[in-house]
Amino acid sequence: MASFGFLQRTAPSTLVEERPTCSGRCLPVIQRCRGWARGRLTTTERRAAATHRVRAASTDVVCFEEPHDIKGGKAVAAAAGPAVDKVGVLLLNLGGPETLDDVKPFLFNLFADPEIIRLPPAAQFLQPLLATIISTLRAPKSAEGYKAIGGGSPLRKITDDQASALAAALRAKGQAANVYVGMRYWHPYTEEALEHIKRDGVTRLVILPLYPQFSISTSGSSLRLLESLFKSDLALKQLRHTVIPSWYQRRGYVNAMADLIVHELRKFDDVPSVEVFFSAHGVPKSYVEEAGDPYKEEMEECVRLIMAEVSARGFSNTHTLAYQSRVGPAEWLKPYTDDSIRELGARGVKSLLAVPISFVSEHIETLEEIDMEYRELAIESGVRHWGRVPALNTNTAFINDLADAVLEALPYVGCLAGPTDSLVPLGDLEMLLQAYDRERRTLPSPVVMWEWGWTKSAETWNGRIAMIAIIAILLAEASSGQSILKGLLLAE
Numbered sequence: 001m002a003s004f005g006f007l008q009r010t011a012p013s014t015l016v017e018e019r020p021t022c023s024g025r026c027l028p029v030i031q032r033c034r035g036w037a038r039g040r041l042t043t044t045e046r047r048a049a050a051t052h053r054v055r056a057a058s059t060d061v062v063c064f065e066e067p068h069d070i071k072g073g074k075a076v077a078a079a080a081g082p083a084v085d086k087v088g089v090l091l092l093n094l095g096g097p098e099t100l101d102d103v104k105p106f107l108f109n110l111f112a113d114p115e116i117i118r119l120p121p122a123a124q125f126l127q128p129l130l131a132t133i134i135s136t137l138r139a140p141k142s143a144e145g146y147k148a149i150g151g152g153s154p155l156r157k158i159t160d161d162q163a164s165a166l167a168a169a170l171r172a173k174g175q176a177a178n179v180y181v182g183m184r185y186w187h188p189y190t191e192e193a194l195e196h197i198k199r200d201g202v203t204r205l206v207i208l209p210l211y212p213q214f215s216i217s218t219s220g221s222s223l224r225l226l227e228s229l230f231k232s233d234l235a236l237k238q239l240r241h242t243v244i245p246s247w248y249q250r251r252g253y254v255n256a257m258a259d260l261i262v263h264e265l266r267k268f269d270d271v272p273s274v275e276v277f278f279s280a281h282g283v284p285k286s287y288v289e290e291a292g293d294p295y296k297e298e299m300e301e302c303v304r305l306i307m308a309e310v311s312a313r314g315f316s317n318t319h320t321l322a323y324q325s326r327v328g329p330a331e332w333l334k335p336y337t338d339d340s341i342r343e344l345g346a347r348g349v350k351s352l353l354a355v356p357i358s359f360v361s362e363h364i365e366t367l368e369e370i371d372m373e374y375r376e377l378a379i380e381s382g383v384r385h386w387g388r389v390p391a392l393n394t395n396t397a398f399i400n401d402l403a404d405a406v407l408e409a410l411p412y413v414g415c416l417a418g419p420t421d422s423l424v425p426l427g428d429l430e431m432l433l434q435a436y437d438r439e440r441r442t443l444p445s446p447v448v449m450w451e452w453g454w455t456k457s458a459e460t461w462n463g464r465i466a467m468i469a470i471i472a473i474l475l476a477e478a479s480s481g482q483s484i485l486k487g488l489l490l491a492e
């Protein structure tokens with residue numbers, strides 16, 4: 001059983017049919033703000049919370065800025081009256097290079113992220129140097145991929161479209177909200193989005209990473225950045241917000257994925273023989289096994305829920321989950337997508353439907369890696385009929401479900417919602433990350449040559465030796481004209 005932060009899943013999760021019955025602004029008072037678990041509310045408090053929610057929903061530009069008391073089963077404003085409320089939603093995403101010239105600086109930003117290349121503390125000063133080296137070495141290969149899909153990533157446009165569609169869906173549900181896009185490694189950067197949020201005078205913010213499953217390397221990295229930006233800015237410090245850390249188990253999302261799968265399955269001649277092949281972006285195995293990243297568990301659960309829905313619709317196809325896009329020599333989550341495709345081919349599978357699962361937009365890894373590389377590999381391995389489920393992008397059912405997720409999260413602004421179906425709790429950034437840090441362990445670096453060391457001083461020396469090693473390697477590369485680091489770090 002994986003644990004993440006203070007969460008321990010005690011029962012297998014099911015689709016979320018019923019949302020938590022808590023309310024708006026009175027809830028932080030009811031639950032005395034921190035450490036609240038749904039089970040600790042009394043029936044009266046629950047009823048009060050529900051009552052208040054109805055009232056809040058019917059007056060969507062008004063909220064109570066002051067604490068509430070519970071009187072006679074109803075939430076009553078304790079002090080001041082209503083204040084103007086401006087709701088914002090911040091969509092977090094990875095970002096991608098828009099032109100081939102952007103590829104190298106984009107890769108630098110990615111590898112400069114300590115959640116992507118995790119170095120021992122004593123070697124962290126090397127991160128920018130390492131990011132420069134790896135981005136320089138990887139850029140030509142990456143650029144080839146981006147060239148093959150038209151010269152840049154489609155991520156910005158798709159995410160902007162998702163933001164507009166989400167704002168429209170929220171409006172249709174009676175909630176006015178500005179939706180902002182904050183990318184981790186390229187424009188529009190998260191910092192830019194926060195400037196807009198401040199300028200627009202947002203008073204309540206829902207933070208929604210566009211990754212269905214939580215990983216330290218994706219949502220975790222964006223939240224970590226947000227945390228430091230919030231800490232260093234008074235206006236942001238005071239901004240009431242809540243985070244939806246993952247949403248892989250939501251019925252709307254699961255149904256939308258099942259719709260797409262069933263639609264593509266029907267295109268095959270011999271539907272029952274089709275292998276439904278989920279391909280998720282991989283992460284280093286140590287993230288899951290040593291740092292408690294819930295990514296693998298959430299991924300497996302997500303696939304289970306989707307396949308249960310597909311099966312409920314009368315399709316009894318078998319399925320596989322594999323992990324793609326490994327970077328570097330360290331072990332990543334297995335099975336690897338390429339190995340699985342070869343194995344399925346060898347087992348005589350003739351029809352394969354690829355389902356990208358860790359990301360909700362088309363991007364380089366769907367358009368190039370899956371549609372080109374893995375398709376070719378599948379055909380070489382004996383697969384005769386190939387199909388691929390499109391990414392959700394602005395799929396109406398999916399966007400509607402995101403809008404519901406935002407509406408359901410709004411009452412939690414400023415508080416931590418105890419155990420939900422998700423392994424990572426809904427809640428305030430600081431509380432969420434504090435919980436995360438309590439359990440967090442330092443990971444060994446994915447760069448194998450720095451993994452030794454057992455004392456503080458040894459770590460310091462390892463850092464120094466690593467720096468000397470890098471400089472020596474660079475000098476050796478320069479004099480021999482051969483790329484040594486390329487082989488060491490970028491093997492795929």
Ligand SMILES: C=CC1=C(C)c2cc3[nH]c(cc4nc(cc5[nH]c(cc1n2)c(C)c5CCC(=O)O)C(CCC(=O)O)=C4C)c(C)c3C=C
Pocket residue numbers: 094095096097107110115116117138141142153154155211215217218281282283284327358359362363364365
């Ligand atoms: C859930 C999705 C993703 C996880 C987990 C993830 C982890 C992860 N990624 C790298 C390295 C690279 N990722 C790159 C691109 C990229 N990654 C994701 C998603 C996840 N990454 C997306 C959607 C994209 C594509 C963006 C786009 O432009 O379309 C790249 C650059 C492309 C390439 O050269 O392959 C790298 C490099 C690591 C090391 C990592 C976990 C530690």
Ligand SMILES: [Fe+2]
Pocket residue numbers: 281325
């Ligand atoms: Fe990635």
